[in-house]
Amino acid sequence: MSLIRLDKYLADMQVGTRSEVKKLIRAGKVQLGGHICKNADEKFDPEQVAVMVDHVSVGYAAYEYFMLNKPKGCVSATEDPRYPTVLDYITEHKRKDLFPVGRLDLDTEGLLVITNDGALAHELLSPSKHIPKTYEAKIDGIVTETDVERFAQGIDIGEKKPTRPADLVILKANVISHVRITICEGKFHQIKRMFAAVGKPVLELKRISMGALQLDEGLATGEYRPLTEEEIGYLRQRG
Ligand code: URA
Numbered sequence: 518m519s520l521i522r523l524d525k526y527l528a529d530m531q532v533g534t535r536s537e538v539k540k541l542i543r544a545g546k547v548q549l550g551g552h553i554c555k556n557a558d559e560k561f562d563p564e565q566v567a568v569m570v571d572h573v574s575v576g577y578a579a580y581e582y583f584m585l586n587k588p589k590g591c592v593s594a595t596e597d598p599r600y601p602t603v604l605d606y607i608t609e610h611k612r613k614d615l616f617p618v619g620r621l622d623l624d625t626e627g628l629l630v631i632t633n634d635g636a637l638a639h640e641l642l643s644p645s646k647h648i649p650k651t652y653e654a655k656i657d658g659i660v661t662e663t664d665v666e667r668f669a670q671g672i673d674i675g676e677k678k679p680t681r682p683a684d685l686v687i688l689k690a691n692v693i694s695h696v697r698i699t700i701c702e703g704k705f706h707q708i709k710r711m712f713a714a715v716g717k718p719v720l721e722l723k724r725i726s727m728g729a730l731q732l733d734e735g736l737a738t739g740e741y742r743p744l745t746e747e748e749i750g751y752l753r754q755r756g
Contacts, residue, residue, distance in 0.1 A: 524557035525550065526568065530575050530611055546571050578611045582744040582752075583631040585617075586736040587724075593620040593629060607631055607741055609656035618642065619703060627652070627724035628732035630693075630752070632745070637752060641727070647681070647701040651726040652708055653688075660687050660694040667715060668698070674710040683711065695722065728752060 522531075527538035527547070541547055542557045548569040549561055561568075563577040589595070591601045593615050603617050618630040618638040632638060641648055665684060671679035681702050688695040694717075700707060709719045725732045729751035736742065744752075 520560040520562055521557045522557070523547065523561065523568075524556060526561075526563055526577070527570070527575065529613055530577065531613060532570055532575060532728055541570060548572075576611060580634045581610055581612045581615065581632060582634065582749050583607055583610070583615075583628045583741050584730070584736070584744055584748070585631055585731060585741040586732060586738050587621050587626055587629045588738040589624045589626055592623055593617045596612065603629055603631060606655075606739055621724060622706065622709070622722070625722045625724065626738055627722075628727055628730070629724070630727065630730070631741070641752060642703070644702060648728045649699050649701050649726075651697060651699040652722055652724050654696050654698060654708065654712075654719050654723070655721040656694040656712055656717050657720050658694065659690050659692065660685070660696055660717065661690065664715050664717070667713065672711050672714045673751060674704070674707070674714055676704060680707065680711060681703070697725075729754070 523542060524535055524538050527533065527541070528535045528541045532538050533541065539557045542555055545553045545555055547554055549559060550566045564579075568575045568577070585603055585674050587603055591603055591605065592615060594602050596602060597606055600623065604615055607615060614633040615631050616633065616638070618632060619683040621627065621629055630641075630666055637707060665687065668685040671682055673679050680700070684699040686697040688697060698708060704710070712719050730744075730748055733742065
């Protein structure tokens with residue numbers, strides 16, 4: 518059982534700011550378990566006790582999980598002085614403490630999990646877990662079997678150690694090549710640096726999966742949806 522203060526709960530549920538919800542409570546507009554409660558400090562268990570504001574029930578979610586098809590031009594952060602953040606795309610949510618699990622570059626698209634479950638995020642991002650992340654990319658140059666072998670062996674991208682083996686699949690080899698690449702780590706700009714190391718710049722990058730979680734092809738860039746229970750299970754298994 519976890520208890521929460523009434524004013525904090527209402528603010529977390531976005532009913533209003535702390536001072537706004539305190540006013541609502543004082544005005545007798547908030548019911549806790551069917552009774553008007555005028556005490557903002559009152560602690561209760563939101564899993565057990567129903568809360569109503571102006572006779573409308575307030576939903577409670579301890580944790581929320583979303584899949585966003587991240588568009589280019591937004592940052593994987595909770596706030597930014599220059600760019601929109603990935604959270605700006607999650608327009609309907611209950612929790613105020615959402616954050617993206619890991620980072621995609623400003624110009625990278627695709628699968629990004631957004632949640633307030635810090636423990637799960639920590640597990641997914643832990644370098645020791647080696648969660649595979651698969652991307653599709655357009656590459657400036659002809660990607661060859663030699664590149665496939667070099668990526669499988671590990672590449673020097675200027676870190677202490679070479680990259681861990683990456684699975685590179687050539688979908689189309691041409692002046693602009695199309696590839697699918699799976700990496701099991703998440704160094705800063707990793708895929709761009711790997712291709713830079715073989716002299717072939719990345720033109721476009723899109724993440725299509727993370728562990729067993731696949732990007733929903735029905736989501737246009739910029740669209741999101743809650744994860745299903747099954748999908749949350751995929752992430753937990755990997756953690
Ligand atoms: N590798 C990159 O270079 N950029 C990303 O956004 C993700 C992986």
